[in-house]
Amino acid sequence: MTTDTDPLFAEDPITGEEIELPADVEVGEIIDSPVTGTELEVISLDPVVLEEAPELEEDWGE
Amino acid sequence: MTTDTDPLFAEDPITGEEIELPADVEVGEIIDSPVTGTELEVISLDPVVLEEAPELEEDWGE
Amino acid sequence: MTGEGTAADPDSPVGEATTETYTASVIGGTGFTGGELLRILAGHPSFEVVQATSRSADNMTVGRSHPNLRGLDLRFSSPEELEPVDVLFSATPHGVSMERIDEYVETADTVVDLSADFRLPEAALYDEWYDGHSAPEYLERAEYALPEINRENLPGADLIAGGGCNATATILGLKPLVDAGVLGPETGEVVVDVKVGSSEGGAGGGAASSHPERSGVVRPYAPTGHRHEAEIEAYLGLSVSFTVHAVDMVRGASATCHVFPEEPVSKGDLWGAYRGAYADEPFMRIVSGSGGVYRYPEPKSVAGTNHGEVGFELDPGNRRVVVFSAIDNMTKGSAGQAVHAANVALGLPETAGLEFDGLHPVGSP
Amino acid sequence: MTGEGTAADPDSPVGEATTETYTASVIGGTGFTGGELLRILAGHPSFEVVQATSRSADNMTVGRSHPNLRGLDLRFSSPEELEPVDVLFSATPHGVSMERIDEYVETADTVVDLSADFRLPEAALYDEWYDGHSAPEYLERAEYALPEINRENLPGADLIAGGGCNATATILGLKPLVDAGVLGPETGEVVVDVKVGSSEGGAGGGAASSHPERSGVVRPYAPTGHRHEAEIEAYLGLSVSFTVHAVDMVRGASATCHVFPEEPVSKGDLWGAYRGAYADEPFMRIVSGSGGVYRYPEPKSVAGTNHGEVGFELDPGNRRVVVFSAIDNMTKGSAGQAVHAANVALGLPETAGLEFDGLHPVGSP
Amino acid sequence: MTGEGTAADPDSPVGEATTETYTASVIGGTGFTGGELLRILAGHPSFEVVQATSRSADNMTVGRSHPNLRGLDLRFSSPEELEPVDVLFSATPHGVSMERIDEYVETADTVVDLSADFRLPEAALYDEWYDGHSAPEYLERAEYALPEINRENLPGADLIAGGGCNATATILGLKPLVDAGVLGPETGEVVVDVKVGSSEGGAGGGAASSHPERSGVVRPYAPTGHRHEAEIEAYLGLSVSFTVHAVDMVRGASATCHVFPEEPVSKGDLWGAYRGAYADEPFMRIVSGSGGVYRYPEPKSVAGTNHGEVGFELDPGNRRVVVFSAIDNMTKGSAGQAVHAANVALGLPETAGLEFDGLHPVGSP
């Protein structure tokens, strides 16, 4: 157990599965889904809503 | 010929050989010696005096 | 038989099963997959290796061939004198096992063969893709080792045929699409572009696999006509356009499958198909566009392990699904798969002996 | 102007042309392709490099960044103070040249840009694939650098746009099929599966390109949607399904193209198409099923050179043509291609400065 | 405290001890040795990891940084909020632990620090070789982690200082000669020529450790004056001439020690010295002129394991002893050594969590 507060749960926006989040996440924070690994943005907290984070543009040159 | 000004010459502090510097070097600038490759700090300009630059600490971890 | 009390034995409670010890032998012990079998079995709680054979290193210690096994107190002995065991693993070049299979099945209760000799379901396929088959009567009896697609037929199997490494990577990548109906025999071209490490060639070597010639390559080594096409067709029910490249790594096989579904699919559909297929699989992971450095399947991420990674991406126009699949050819692609199958066949915990999760960072594994 | 007497100059006989010297500058001289330009130009009989720019290494010797150029008596200077030259080569990240192009064309008679800024023929494509274009009026004026497909338009060109390395490999591989009518916009899916070395990422680097993370990989880095698709479509007239993998080499790009022609083709047809296209090309080689270790195109075989290798194989059922194409991304894929184009533009011998034939054996080049 | 019943606890019989579970945390969990600690502890029967810290990846899964740990259900949390644990492992750059050591010893019963902060016995050495020490009062309390030379002082230790990887390789190679009296402070020059992999530099990276620049090197990176000289002198009682080269591998440190004994020694003497020192050590192997491919110590043979290999050879004239020593810098050279020391400190079986024996074949590990 890592915190005194209750764990947070939310729906994974891609698979619809329930996922657990750290208790101290904040709106706007980017966390990764434990199911898909995708980076998700915390849109709201009550209820917890997650959205796929805009992908880092990572062009490795041409 | 890369500039309109006259080229600068100085004594390489390690080998004593005469070396040419870009005409626009400034006091405090770090340039590398064409003879030894060592990084040199420009201490003064008239006359040009060069000194070995303090080595970058580059510890690659343990 | 020392291995009384397998899960296939109704008298044996599962809890107890894992305390049994099965004797095992490895034919072809100096080879790459033979060494890998010895490594896995030596660390397996339910196996005791009693024999490892070699013709070229007869009577030498196993550690002389495989430096990681220097701690193993075992010497190679001749394949001509096989000791009776519970499970015989054979890791010889194609063609050897089919000649000796009668002897093998007499020597052991369970035979697990890593070569191509019993992988294909019909003798005709051996005529077409190989040089025929000398013991076709065993083909029906043999069970394909890959639990992800043949788990239900493995318990109690007495002849198990390990999959080919490139075929394994491909089948693991495409099976969920086939099961979900996204892909079928009528779908149109499926291109499978494979990249493999040098250990696929076995310990034998040759001019093309010497370090100076083999380093740093991207070398088309099977441009077309690779025999694993037959195996893929046999187990997926569809034909693929298959090309294999050698790249600069020692372990690893990576298959990139380019699929053009007839109906458009969404990312959600794909996640559904792959989660449905693999969410409960102990060795399968879906890695598909995650953050950080390792965003898609990579051989590095699974090197030394029995894990398989699969992932996918959609073309902007949704007309193409690209599926990535990565395994270690020496574990999931051969020796690990073989032990996994043996675990299932004997009713042992599936992950027994296969718990190693790999290293990070790791170079060219 | 020191470069009187180019081939574009009617008074100048070709024989004399090669004794002229053109002054040249390299913008982005600390970068990978900038260093390659400096290397090639320093050994070129008709060029004299008078300026190489860097913001980060201003006043430092060129040899400090590029150890192979320690013999070169040249220091970097600021890109803000450009000297007038005959030919300006620019090797900066995408977006820099389009901002400074007015200045460049004033400074130099010929501008050769290695970035993507002038490769695509229309502004709309920059809106679709990049973040738009700030100097679209130059797009029509720009000539694509690759002589194998655009030689006739290069003589006298004053703005030349170097091709992308992956696009170059793909175009060189497929162009002969397009020209021979084997492949066209209506053909059906063309899968292009690319493998590239780490120098493609430039000198910048990042976590994913650190040695521990980047070694030994087969890493999908552009699963779909790579910008070179636009370039390929622009110059081949067909769209391709494009996927790029990072593998463990530093130099090299290898494209494997899987093509499904509507009409069956024979090996003879293919040899005809490729010989027709490349028999007279000074830098192209067809390597297609020869003996020995190097049977098909490989980046190793062309590392450090301006050569391109192409080869092909037919599926047993003749339904698929697999085309292999290999280049060095730093030479044929960028700096070498740029100098080759400049040679053509100025009427110099095509191979001037580009004679290096590579090494054998060579590791991971 | 959950870890009642350590071997230091007189009430606890050893047999029972291994069934206890100790809670553990890892400071610096995104780093290379931090990841290695997490890997080892996750597979350790007596540890439960409750916290792994990161400032840069706060709240992200551990598997995002370390793909081999994707199966671990743990997220990074801030190093500012430490949870009380039985054992705190710290794997941060030099200088961090000395600032926070008061807090660490309050948070945990046992602190194991992998940095250089508590390795040297005296504050004066930190003035000489580093930038001084901010908590010198802990230096006497700290125990050097390497059990092969400090086993007797580890049980019950509450502050353990992990050795440097190059120092570990050197000390393991030379200690038997010191103990046997072949080598001492008066012996004359001892040259230690070290070759290391890129993971020694940590996850941070920089221009020199990018893949294009770092691949294929033999690069003198610490020609003279390496800080590990101080550590070697502290634990061997003699000074060495130390030079470190970067070579193309990710994991591994290999020390070649050139020793010129005053009195002639025989091979038998050497075998006696090394067997005497290491025959009973669970992780040490003597590899010295055996047959096959792997005749002397090699990093490849121990990659991913906590094994150390040592071997030796005599110059024909018997005037020089060459000692070879190979370890994996990430395991025996840091994280494995740390867990080994913790095992000894807590009275656990020494090899617990460290049983992995490595792979064969393996590339550039």
Add this chain to the structure above:
Amino acid sequence: MTGEGTAADPDSPVGEATTETYTASVIGGTGFTGGELLRILAGHPSFEVVQATSRSADNMTVGRSHPNLRGLDLRFSSPEELEPVDVLFSATPHGVSMERIDEYVETADTVVDLSADFRLPEAALYDEWYDGHSAPEYLERAEYALPEINRENLPGADLIAGGGCNATATILGLKPLVDAGVLGPETGEVVVDVKVGSSEGGAGGGAASSHPERSGVVRPYAPTGHRHEAEIEAYLGLSVSFTVHAVDMVRGASATCHVFPEEPVSKGDLWGAYRGAYADEPFMRIVSGSGGVYRYPEPKSVAGTNHGEVGFELDPGNRRVVVFSAIDNMTKGSAGQAVHAANVALGLPETAGLEFDGLHPVGSP
């Protein structure tokens, strides 16, 4: 003889000499150094290769063995039928040339042998280090190829013996110290710790040099007693403690020499010694603590070139000088050295055919 007018010929003005063409043959043309000779000679303005021999690839094209030479219009022929040439280069394993030397000197005006057969000055040394010598009468006549130490004896030489690659690296590193009186036979131990690439082993290969076993190694391959010790002693006049390691590169030899001068030396002394020795040498560079990524000699920096890099560093206490020396074993260490020596012997410009300056970035060369 086509080569009239060498510099050794008093009638021939130097300017004209370079327009002469000498015919040349290469014995052992399929080998690694044979291929390198062919590459260099093919690009050399004054040589025309008329024969390259092979027993195993008789009548095959040269490009089949060496893909970089696909453009060369030449086929291998039997070494039994030698054509008369101006210069015969031989690149066969030790022992072959001494058997055929009578024939070679009849066939050619100048014989350049790359093997060890004529390197040592006395037959007794062949008895001690090799298996004796069958043509000792040639030993005095042979000139050591390395111009940096034997330039004055090369003009007009008719039998030239190429240096060993590891010996060359060592001699180039230490010679300036010997000449400056810092190092002499009485100095005390000189430790030479060498790291080499896989091409040193030649094209033959074997189990230990297969890609899976040879990748990623730091492998002691000549712990003591390497034959190059004799060569070093012969040309430097002092004995060294010599140890050679195989590392993961294909080309390159790097020698780290640890020297303990009797009198303290300063950095200025060292710069003086090395500048004095090499400032005017066309192929030697002093790289010693410069900035950037490449601060000391590295094989990568000279890969593919005939350059040698040397550098040095002083121990803080000034009691040790560490000398680093790096060459490409295939060029400066064998084929390039041979051509350089031939250039000097024939009065050609020293750098003719050897102008290639190498690549940056480059992987594992």
